[in-house]
Amino acid sequence: MKNRKLPRPDVTTVELIGGPERVEVALHSYDDRWPDVYQTHRRRIEAALAPTRVEIEHIGSTSVPGLAAKPIIDIVVAVEDTTAEEDYLAPLIAAGYELRVREPGRRLVRTPARDVHVHLYERGDHAVEEYLLLRDHLRANAADRALYESTKRTLLSGQWEDMNDYADAKTDVILAIKARARAARGAS
Template identity: 40%
Template sequence: MRVPPLPDPANQLSRERIAAGAVGDRSVDVPAAAITMTPYDPAWPSLFARERVRIRAALGAHAIAVERVGSTAVPGLAAQNRVDIDLIVPDPADEPAYLPVLEPLGYVLRTREPAWYQHRCCWNDGHTVNLHVFGPDCDEHLRHLIFRDWLRSHPDDQATYQAAKRRAAADQPWSVSAYNARKVTAILDILHKAGLRPPRGDDQEANLRPSPGR
């Protein structure tokens, strides 16, 4: 697998970015319920497996990959009770090629971010799944896979990340952007351990690290 660069903390999920990418009548930054951590649920893999079968059956060869990612993809890790799935398609900007096929499955487009890897995100009925749509060889998708696999095989870092998530949820239960900002340092530290480095030409690794106050 190609190793992508570390993400730029300056492009994290701010309230402004959420608002700019929001589609439809979804809320901006304020979650429908307080952010809480649920102990790892053995039902999460089954939910993913069922959705992967449905998505692949609907999209056929247009679904290049359907991957289980995020905290619910790491056995033993507490998470928000919502499964994250990465769907890789030939061109996320070509929405007519996949959205009309996903809609009968209950998925509705809720985020459109052309400037960020052409990312789209669909929610299913009940919002138990975030379906992230990316293109082939996308840096962010590769980071998702590397982060997931690292946590699966490094229990100490899994514990560190779980503690960071619990602190973030306790401190910022009513702001998605603030909750995510509180986790950034832990995420970047783990990705750095997994071998990711700043983009070529940036000699100051510290520039990609948010201050501890975040």
């Protein structure tokens, strides 16, 4: 029998380091500097995690040219094993990121200024594919891009006690857009 790595147990609950945070962020018009900010952090993450092989992608609204967004750069990083935090968490913290969320299959680190969120998943996790599906569809489909932006504008006109509640409120629209993205992908 080959030496096979046994999976480690993962956390079973969501740990929100620092507790809930009030959302006081408005949408900003698309900023041509956002891709450069992403590239800067991509290099920072690659340097921190070298020589480990990771996959890094710019996701979220700031990754879609022309889409208004909260000025927070979202990055997804696919690592070999999210439970092996010693392989990535300490190097990212040393590179200036802070742990914000620890939950089953996912970790989130961010900058102290809270303007860059790095979502860490295991390579092959379906969530990564979903982020890319939404991003790529919004980049290509002006009608869904406008729908998504108007939904965000409407939601951000209200008050949110926690950023996670705002994110949850977008779920139905995101699911509908992703369904159209899958249909469009299947038709091509």
